[in-house]
Amino acid sequence: MNSDLTRATATELAEALANKTVSSVEVTQAHLHRIAAVDEQVHAYLHVDAEGALAAARSVDDRRAAGEQLPTLAGVPIAVKDVLATRGMPTTCGSRTLQGWVPPYDATVVARLRAEGLPLLGKTNMDEFAMGSSTEHSAYGPTRNPWDLERIPGGSGGGSSAAVASFQAPLAIGTDTGGSIRQPAAVTGSVGTKPTYGGVSRYGLVALASSLDQAGPCARTVLDTALLHAVMAGHDPMDSTSIDAPVPPVVEAARAGQVRGMKVGVVRELGGAGYQPGVRARFDEAVQLLVQAGAEVLEVSCPSFDYALAAYYLILPSEASSNLAKFDAMRYGLRVAPGGVDDPSAEQVMAASREAGFGPEVKRRIILGTYALSSGYYDAYYGSAQKVRTLIAQDFERAFEQVDVLVSPTAPTTAFRFGDKLDDPMAMYLNDIATIPANLAGVPGMSLPSGLADEDGLPAGIQILAPAMRDERLYSVGAALERALVDRWGGLLLDRVPQLDGTAVKGA
Amino acid sequence: MTTTSTSTDEVMDYDEAIARFDPVMGLEVHVELNTATKMFCGCATAFGAPPNSQVCPVCLGLPGALPVVNATAVESAIRIGLALHCEIAPWCRFARKNYFYPDMPKNFQTSQYDEPISFDGWLDVEVEDGAGGTEIFRVEIERAHMEEDTGKSLHIGGATGRIQGADYSLVDYNRAGIPLIEIVTKPIAGAGERAPEVARAYVSALRDLMRALDVSDVKMEQGSMRCDANVSLRVRAGDGPTSAAQLDVPLGTRTETKNVNSLRSVERAVRYEIARHAAVLAGGGSILQETRHWHEDTGVTTSGREKSDAEDYRYFPEPDLVPVAPSRERVEALRQTLPEPPAERRRRLQTDWGYSDLEMRDVVNAGALELIEQTVALGASAQAARKWWLGEPSRRANGAAQDLVAYAAQLGFAPADVAALEGMVVAGRLNDSMARQVLDGVLDGEGHPVQVADARGLELVQDDAALEAAVEQVIAANPDVADKIRGGKAQAAGALIGQVMKATKGQADAGKARELILAKLQ
Numbered sequence A: 001m002n003s004d005l006t007r008a009t010a011t012e013l014a015e016a017l018a019n020k021t022v023s024s025v026e027v028t029q030a031h032l033h034r035i036a037a038v039d040e041q042v043h044a045y046l047h048v049d050a051e052g053a054l055a056a057a058r059s060v061d062d063r064r065a066a067g068e069q070l071p072t073l074a075g076v077p078i079a080v081k082d083v084l085a086t087r088g089m090p091t092t093c094g095s096r097t098l099q100g101w102v103p104p105y106d107a108t109v110v111a112r113l114r115a116e117g118l119p120l121l122g123k124t125n126m127d128e129f130a131m132g133s134s135t136e137h138s139a140y141g142p143t144r145n146p147w148d149l150e151r152i153p154g155g156s157g158g159g160s161s162a163a164v165a166s167f168q169a170p171l172a173i174g175t176d177t178g179g180s181i182r183q184p185a186a187v188t189g190s191v192g193t194k195p196t197y198g199g200v201s202r203y204g205l206v207a208l209a210s211s212l213d214q215a216g217p218c219a220r221t222v223l224d225t226a227l228l229h230a231v232m233a234g235h236d237p238m239d240s241t242s243i244d245a246p247v248p249p250v251v252e253a254a255r256a257g258q259v260r261g262m263k264v265g266v267v268r269e270l271g272g273a274g275y276q277p278g279v280r281a282r283f284d285e286a287v288q289l290l291v292q293a294g295a296e297v298l299e300v301s302c303p304s305f306d307y308a309l310a311a312y313y314l315i316l317p318s319e320a321s322s323n324l325a326k327f328d329a330m331r332y333g334l335r336v337a338p339g340g341v342d343d344p345s346a347e348q349v350m351a352a353s354r355e356a357g358f359g360p361e362v363k364r365r366i367i368l369g370t371y372a373l374s375s376g377y378y379d380a381y382y383g384s385a386q387k388v389r390t391l392i393a394q395d396f397e398r399a400f401e402q403v404d405v406l407v408s409p410t411a412p413t414t415a416f417r418f419g420d421k422l423d424d425p426m427a428m429y430l431n432d433i434a435t436i437p438a439n440l441a442g443v444p445g446m447s448l449p450s451g452l453a454d455e456d457g458l459p460a461g462i463q464i465l466a467p468a469m470r471d472e473r474l475y476s477v478g479a480a481l482e483r484a485l486v487d488r489w490g491g492l493l494l495d496r497v498p499q500l501d502g503t504a505v506k507g508a
Numbered sequence B: 001m002t003t004t005s006t007s008t009d010e011v012m013d014y015d016e017a018i019a020r021f022d023p024v025m026g027l028e029v030h031v032e033l034n035t036a037t038k039m040f041c042g043c044a045t046a047f048g049a050p051p052n053s054q055v056c057p058v059c060l061g062l063p064g065a066l067p068v069v070n071a072t073a074v075e076s077a078i079r080i081g082l083a084l085h086c087e088i089a090p091w092c093r094f095a096r097k098n099y100f101y102p103d104m105p106k107n108f109q110t111s112q113y114d115e116p117i118s119f120d121g122w123l124d125v126e127v128e129d130g131a132g133g134t135e136i137f138r139v140e141i142e143r144a145h146m147e148e149d150t151g152k153s154l155h156i157g158g159a160t161g162r163i164q165g166a167d168y169s170l171v172d173y174n175r176a177g178i179p180l181i182e183i184v185t186k187p188i189a190g191a192g193e194r195a196p197e198v199a200r201a202y203v204s205a206l207r208d209l210m211r212a213l214d215v216s217d218v219k220m221e222q223g224s225m226r227c228d229a230n231v232s233l234r235v236r237a238g239d240g241p242t243s244a245a246q247l248d249v250p251l252g253t254r255t256e257t258k259n260v261n262s263l264r265s266v267e268r269a270v271r272y273e274i275a276r277h278a279a280v281l282a283g284g285g286s287i288l289q290e291t292r293h294w295h296e297d298t299g300v301t302t303s304g305r306e307k308s309d310a311e312d313y314r315y316f317p318e319p320d321l322v323p324v325a326p327s328r329e330r331v332e333a334l335r336q337t338l339p340e341p342p343a344e345r346r347r348r349l350q351t352d353w354g355y356s357d358l359e360m361r362d363v364v365n366a367g368a369l370e371l372i373e374q375t376v377a378l379g380a381s382a383q384a385a386r387k388w389w390l391g392e393p394s395r396r397a398n399g400a401a402q403d404l405v406a407y408a409a410q411l412g413f414a415p416a417d418v419a420a421l422e423g424m425v426v427a428g429r430l431n432d433s434m435a436r437q438v439l440d441g442v443l444d445g446e447g448h449p450v451q452v453a454d455a456r457g458l459e460l461v462q463d464d465a466a467l468e469a470a471v472e473q474v475i476a477a478n479p480d481v482a483d484k485i486r487g488g489k490a491q492a493a494g495a496l497i498g499q500v501m502k503a504t505k506g507q508a509d510a511g512k513a514r515e516l517i518l519a520k521l522q
């Protein structure tokens, strides 16, 4: 294992912890030092809980010293996207409106992390209420891409992906409503999975769009991602949409990394015009590697995908407009008195607080959604979008009758510069064109690095999609491809990420 | 909430209003289910708990919290639907009703919209036929759907007790998330002048049904059953309210009267709105489609917020919940659990008890049916049970403006007490007048009937020696009267009997005293 504990994978750390060659306190402390050294530049974290993380680490070390058999990832620290409720730790969703809000309860995912002994390093930055593809919509300032600090780390979960890509955490939790795990993974050279809708509990995930949101794992390798996936997933009676079925064997699939005999479909509609040549080139090479590894590759068509973006931007704002209604300054969150009003009514306080608490992108989507659900427009907008959604699900069904998995570039481009798309919402939205269909259909998807684009030397990602509840196929294909790519590169892509100015911390 | 509102609205004489217009109603009744936990979380539902003590992240709508449907509430909803002769949807969803209000934690209410769990039913209600009997009026049910209650606001300061103008408001979220069933009728036409009576009878019948199903406390005074009354008028046509010509006339603009919290109010509020609408229409005006607030104290409605097209709840299917899809087998199994319909039960009991129609109506109006049924089960005769319950207890309950069941429960006065009282009468220990004294004592809180009779020393004198002594004493004290009786004037014995009763403090058997007097003097 690398002597710098922050460079080790979660798998390596878990092994070292189990063998007692390193303690959780040492691993956690190493990451806290790394955060202190580099996060001023990256701004992956909105909140760091050094004390809580070290206490959790000590507890794991004590239990292990006492001879207790601990879960695989016990003692491996983790970062959590600030959209998941954490008892006793601020949860802001990247919004001014929730500044300083400390939930009285843990999200189910967070409770599982705690139960399995993963010290929580802190909460990661994100676009406000997960609306965005760049973290530029965070009320607390953007996260910077460790590959180029002038560029976006993707979004909305840019904080989580940048944290793992800059070695500030070996693992992180993200959430993915239209690509918010996969697109940041792609542009930071890391790995991320959006599990099957219902595969991971949404209880305590502050909803953006309830029917699309799904929490998932972020890491630097496919196996690490699988280990975290296994911890997060499983039925939760607190979430009615949670699937009551065994967790797919993701860890076994990642360890085997077997693609021989599998049929891989290249989606014709994802990868044409609008895709950066370097992204396209790395994708084609990755597909060739799958062929060499024994997969059969064929092209499949999913014609309804062309309407996915339009449908998504009706369904998401509609649900979001309702989900965000609770932020009214009555019970929690920012409360602002309207200017020039002596004796404001509750209604006026609600309006003034929402005006002050929400950023422009959130307001844009609330207005869109309110409009789309309005009487007289419902059928034309929300109703039609739901029909498109059904068609997209049917496209997937037909495709999966022919192939085991589908692949595409994760995002059309590599990381763009700050401000490039801030004034052009449509250009920003187009970043999620390849990731959105999976959310609309509820199927699982993974992004892993495919290489660096020739034109800018920045990471590109390949996306793998599988049928619902067949998440293990992502890991079979992902691990096989990763093995081939690592062989070719002579190491992980992230080994090439710039060092940043921080001094690496040596392990014990 | 203290609201004293008078209205300056013109009203027309009711008879004249009915002579000129045909009323049509729509009644929306909210029934709070008596499940142990809330609709979407595990919080308790007990009434009267300290404010905000029965809350959790789910019913407070904290960010991230998610609802889970209460299976018992769904079961109750299905049983209610079946009892109302509704179709039960094989598949239905919840929907979000979006609007902002401080007592709604999420600023949307999880309800049902175009996919209610039950729909297309009916309920027969009994109304007086004008000839001393009863007649059945069928009220058609549009739907009965599931939803959650809101929190409860208390607006402090201001003149109206409403949020506008209040200094501040307090919100208790204990009620937020309590399961509700909203039962909506189809337009109720054809009732004519009896519309207010039909409205009351319908709500009363619903209340009986909910009680029989044991799905709700149905306490209107506590808000566990609430009624909104929609009223509209249309011009008279044809030869009566049920004539085809009348039913063809399009409906007029309706108003929705809220805050109608007793059976009596339902009748009065409908009657008032008919008279008010009639005055507006007769004066050439038009009815504003709006919410009206009923004021129990002054007996009028006042204008609430205007309800117009501007009110758009932006309903859409609740994405945090999965559809409710009760199997046919489950529905049929629940059908087997339905109780005897209250009206049928009443008919059966009337026959069993041999009550006249008038007696039965008095019993039902007094709310004494269950009490009498239990008293009879404890051995009392039906006539005696009716006599005791409808006597002093009913008088006192009325005086306290309480219904008989609540009054008796609060006092701890049970059917067993009435059965014991009547038992003492049948056994010859008490005569009627003594039994009434015992009942007074019991209702005054002096204890159970036997205790009261003992404590007050109430017991018919059965001891012949004591009676004989009293008789001799009275004869000796009244030689003139005794002579008259000796002379053959037996009717003079009455004066002596009265004195014997007085001497024995009323505990003598008057008949026996007479026998003794006559035996001694003839």
Ligand SMILES: [Zn+2]
Pocket: B038, B041, B042, B043, B054, B055, B056, B057, B058, B059, B060, B177
């Ligand atoms: Zn609750």
